[in-house]
Amino acid sequence: MSYNFKEIEKKWQQKWEKEGTFNAKDDYTMKKWYGLIEFPYPSGQGLHVGHPRSYTALDIIARKKRLEGYNVLYPIGFDAFGLPAENYAIKNKIHPRIITKQNVDHFREQLKALGFSFDWSREINTTDPDYYKWSQWIFIQLFKHGLAYKATMPINYCTGCKVGLANEEVVNGVCERCGSPVVQKEKSQWMLKITEYAQRLIDDLDDIDFLEKIKLQQKNWIGRSEGAEVKFKLTGFDNEDLIVYTTRPDTLFGATYMVIAPEHPMIEKFENKITNLEEVKAYQNQAKLKSDFERAELSKDKTGVELKGITAINPLTGKEIPIWISDYVLITYGTGAIMAVPAHDDRDWEFAKKFNLPIIEVVSGGENVQEKPHTDVYSGKMVNSGFLNGLEVKDAIKTCIDYLEEKGIGKRKVNFKLRDWVFSRQRYWGEPIPMVYCEKCGWVPLDEKDLPLVLPEVKDFEPGENGESPLAKQTEWINTTCPHCGGSAKRETDTMPQWAGSSWYFLRYMDPHNNNALASKEALEYWSPVDWYNGGMEHTTLHLLYSRFWHKFLYDIGVVPTKEPYQKRTSHGMILGSNGEKMSKSRGNVVNPDDIVNEFGADTFRVYEMFIGPFDQAAPWSMDSIRGCYKFLERVWNLQELLVDGDSYSPEFEKMMHKAIKKVSSDIEEMKFNTSIATFMTMINEFYRLKRINKAEFKTFLELLNPFAPHITEELYELLNTGHTISDSTWPKYDEEKTIDNEIEIPVQFNGKVKATVKIPLDADESAVKETVHKEVAKLLEGKTIVKEIYVKNKIYNIVVK
RNA sequence: GCCGAUGUGGCGGAAUUGGCAGACGCACUAGACUCAAAAUCUAGCGGGAAACCAUGUGGGUUCGAGUCCCACCAUCGGUACCA
Numbered sequence: 001m002s003y004n005f006k007e008i009e010k011k012w013q014q015k016w017e018k019e020g021t022f023n024a025k026d027d028y029t030m031k032k033w034y035g036l037i038e039f040p041y042p043s044g045q046g047l048h049v050g051h052p053r054s055y056t057a058l059d060i061i062a063r064k065k066r067l068e069g070y071n072v073l074y075p076i077g078f079d080a081f082g083l084p085a086e087n088y089a090i091k092n093k094i095h096p097r098i099i100t101k102q103n104v105d106h107f108r109e110q111l112k113a114l115g116f117s118f119d120w121s122r123e124i125n126t127t128d129p130d131y132y133k134w135s136q137w138i139f140i141q142l143f144k145h146g147l148a149y150k151a152t153m154p155i156n157y158c159t160g161c162k163v164g165l166a167n168e169e170v171v172n173g174v175c176e177r178c179g180s181p182v183v184q185k186e187k188s189q190w191m192l193k194i195t196e197y198a199q200r201l202i203d204d205l206d207d208i209d210f211l212e213k214i215k216l217q218q219k220n221w222i223g224r225s226e227g228a229e230v231k232f233k234l235t236g237f238d239n240e241d242l243i244v245y246t247t248r249p250d251t252l253f254g255a256t257y258m259v260i261a262p263e264h265p266m267i268e269k270f271e272n273k274i275t276n277l278e279e280v281k282a283y284q285n286q287a288k289l290k291s292d293f294e295r296a297e298l299s300k301d302k303t304g305v306e307l308k309g310i311t312a313i314n315p316l317t318g319k320e321i322p323i324w325i326s327d328y329v330l331i332t333y334g335t336g337a338i339m340a341v342p343a344h345d346d347r348d349w350e351f352a353k354k355f356n357l358p359i360i361e362v363v364s365g366g367e368n369v370q371e372k373p374h375t376d377v378y379s380g381k382m383v384n385s386g387f388l389n390g391l392e393v394k395d396a397i398k399t400c401i402d403y404l405e406e407k408g409i410g411k412r413k414v415n416f417k418l419r420d421w422v423f424s425r426q427r428y429w430g431e432p433i434p435m436v437y438c439e440k441c442g443w444v445p446l447d448e449k450d451l452p453l454v455l456p457e458v459k460d461f462e463p464g465e466n467g468e469s470p471l472a473k474q475t476e477w478i479n480t481t482c483p484h485c486g487g488s489a490k491r492e493t494d495t496m497p498q499w500a501g502s503s504w505y506f507l508r509y510m511d512p513h514n515n516n517a518l519a520s521k522e523a524l525e526y527w528s529p530v531d532w533y534n535g536g537m538e539h540t541t542l543h544l545l546y547s548r549f550w551h552k553f554l555y556d557i558g559v560v561p562t563k564e565p566y567q568k569r570t571s572h573g574m575i576l577g578s579n580g581e582k583m584s585k586s587r588g589n590v591v592n593p594d595d596i597v598n599e600f601g602a603d604t605f606r607v608y609e610m611f612i613g614p615f616d617q618a619a620p621w622s623m624d625s626i627r628g629c630y631k632f633l634e635r636v637w638n639l640q641e642l643l644v645d646g647d648s649y650s651p652e653f654e655k656m657m658h659k660a661i662k663k664v665s666s667d668i669e670e671m672k673f674n675t676s677i678a679t680f681m682t683m684i685n686e687f688y689r690l691k692r693i694n695k696a697e698f699k700t701f702l703e704l705l706n707p708f709a710p711h712i713t714e715e716l717y718e719l720l721n722t723g724h725t726i727s728d729s730t731w732p733k734y735d736e737e738k739t740i741d742n743e744i745e746i747p748v749q750f751n752g753k754v755k756a757t758v759k760i761p762l763d764a765d766e767s768a769v770k771e772t773v774h775k776e777v778a779k780l781l782e783g784k785t786i787v788k789e790i791y792v793k794n795k796i797y798n799i800v801v802k
Numbered sequence: 803g804c805c806g807a808u809g810u811g812g813c814g815g816a817a818u819u820g821g822c823a824g825a826c827g828c829a830c831u832a833g834a835c836u837c838a839a840a841a842u843c844u845a846g847c848g849g850g851a852a853a854c855c856a857u858g859u860g861g862g863u864u865c866g867a868g869u870c871c872c873a874c875c876a877u878c879g880g881u882a883c884c885a
Contacts, residue, residue, distance in 0.1 A: 225884075328883050625813090685826090
């Protein structure tokens with residue numbers, strides 16, 4: 001009988017679906033395990049071969065955990081709001097809901113064909129009003145706690161299409177669709193105060209098991225720095241200061257000029273004092289017209305104008321120094337103003353050279369600072385620095401800040417690179433923001449009992465003029481009454497970003513059909529936190545950080561029981577095209593999973609994706625290798641021809657069986673799936689070599705292989721007439737004693753080079769080993785002088801000879 | 803530029819974490835079966851006649867280095883003047 005994967009896979013998938021084999025149980029007395037993968041965006045292209053890499057990995061772990069007796073929650077859903085569906089809708093005049101449903105149906109079918117042990121009864125969809133009701137509810141809580149606010153922020157604005165664009169729609173500074181330049185346009189937007197959680201988002205990483213590189217990337221993104229805010233008095237005023245932020249207050253004596261961002265408010269405030277206002281305004285306009293991209297592009301050549309009519313006083317030297325405007329200073333970081341220390345900062349040095357500003361060395365140890373900036377200054381002695389002279393840098397920092405605080409001209413300050421989260425999108429296909437604007441009461445949230453605020457039906461998905469949301473055209477929907485005073489009011493027309501639905505979806509899985517809360521207290525208590533979350537590195541600084549932020553907020557208001565949403569986070573490598581490049585339509589190297597499943601079956605597909613290479617690293621696709629995996633499963637199938645009776649392991653295989661259980665068990669926990677599969681291959685090579693496998697060995701073998709290749713193993717398991725399926729079985733156990741070899745072979749080296757091997761009993765004492773070794777290599781030792789002998793127990797015997 | 807990975811046969815990759823480099827798979831070569839091919843099976847497969855030489859390059863530590871240290875080089879990913 002040949003291996004008919006089509007029939008087998010269909011049979012088991014239907015059985016699992018009918019019986020709900022993998023549904024999580026509502027028995028909260030059992031020990032639980034919650035495994036999570038990033039729910040997909042259901043794109044029109046269907047499943048990518050990259051998706052199953054992550055899904056198969058956690059599927060393997062989930063299946064093993066079930067056999068170990070855990071109540072496992074391994075859910076799936078769809079992150080279905082988003083740009084591609086909306087753009088498709090604009091182009092083809094089809095409602096995004098329709099196209100989204102088609103895509104979800106297609107994805108679901110593809111996922112089911114791969115035999116994942118998802119709990120389909122808990123499937124969620126972010127575009128479902130019963131789901132986004134709670135996204136809106138969370139937003140209202142954020143607003144009520146002062147964490148959501150309106151601010152004027154620039155958006156990417158396409159000068160051709162006259163619409164706002166998402167960052168991913170801006171390619172090299174031009175609009176992805178029409179190629180027109182993209183500029184920044186000011187717009188009032190909803191913002192979330194993630195910055196309020198910056199410190200906690202760093203600190204709490206200590207208590208969770210994330211890959212080190214993920215923690216590091218998050219920390220760098222949050223970008224904490226310690227320094228001081230320093231006041232510089234402005235000349236010509238009685239009591240006006242310019243405040244700067246610096247991490248290096250010790251270099252204050254070297255501050256020879258100041259620079260403010262073009263958007264800095266002092267320009268408008270002191271307009272009448274500025275004697276070259278026209279020049280200044282021209283520079284401001286020029287900066288405004290530049291996109292972020294252009295501002296970064298021109299990074300090498302610094303530009304700027306001096307602000308004439310106002311100067312500042314260096315508080316330590318008492319000297320009058322000029323103030324410049326330049327776009328290399330960002331209004332979004334620190335105070336939007338800096339003190340420039342050109343001797344010790346690359347950017348300041350470049351700027352000083354270009355505009356002929358004085359450069360004064362304050363930390364010794366570098367080359368001539370007139371020729372080259374000396375920026376590596378975390379150690380060294382202070383010079384030209386008054387009372388700081390002679391101090392080491394780190395002492396100077398402390399001494400100087402103490403002095404500034406004492407004199408009231410500065411104070412310690414911690415800053416973060418992290419910025420607040422722009423939460424508005426001028427788009428149709430997203431969750432409506434449940435806020436109304438009342439002339440009398442300002443911004444007022446909807447009453448919670450009126451949620452969900454359903455996305456209105458529209459026919460026209462084109463964005464509004466001037467970068468407005470398509471909803472801005474829905475006058476009937478917009479006009480409403482104020483929940484507070486009952487007067488007339490207008491709805492918010494922006495929608496939420498795609499990140500909203502994905503920031504809390506793992507909570508909904510715990511209790512997906514609850515109408516009274518995002519999930520019940522009991523479900524949250526039982527299932528929290530997610531035990532293991534696997535996903536892509538590309539989500540480290542956005543999705544992963546956003547959802548940690550929301551979770552912490554929900555914790556603060558008593559909704560969830562844990563500080564952190566995910567106990568453990570790992571990530572998978574990308575699957576590349578066979579040419580080693582990223583898979584993409586334009587490169588013509590895309591592999592469609594359906595084709596692979598048709599030709600080789602789901603089990604082969606799964607095994608191949610796990611065998612392809614180390615799980616956390618990128619790996620190129622190879623059609624030849626996949627055939628190798630198919631051949632492996634075919635050989636597994638044909639093992640039935642070698643099957644003999646036997647209810648315990650036979651002596652020839654006993655050691656191998658115990659070792660294999662140990663190896664596969666630990667490999668799965670460490671995500672070393674490729675070496676597990678190598679173990680399986682070695683095992684069947686042995687069975688074929690001795691042309692025999694007994695029932696006990698076959699049973700264990702199938703149980704071990706089951707998480708990787710669930711269909712074929714269940715089918716073969718039926719031959720054993722155990723009266724149950726593998727899914728109802730338990731994970732095999734091994735006996736440590738039986739994994740140990742009593743006789744081992746160790747290498748004998750001369751000066752670290754292998755000359756021979758000897759067999760010795762395990763844990764033999766050194767003198768016995770020495771004797772065996774000397775007998776073995778006596779000839780080779782002739783004419784040589786032994787300097788030293790090293791024996792590492794059970795490992796190696798090295799003789800140093802001359 | 804900065805941050806993070808990675809570099810081992812013709813290819814994907816193993817290596818118990820400092821102890822026999824190349825497990826397992828692919829490709830390839832020869833043989834068996836076949837009228838023939840495919841499939842399957844069997845054997846071989848880093849280089850070198852050998853001593854030996856080989857884990858990106860050059861140094862170092864060690865009885866012993868793919869693994870640790872220093873300095874480079876290359877590729878990939880992230881990020882963009884963060885004071």
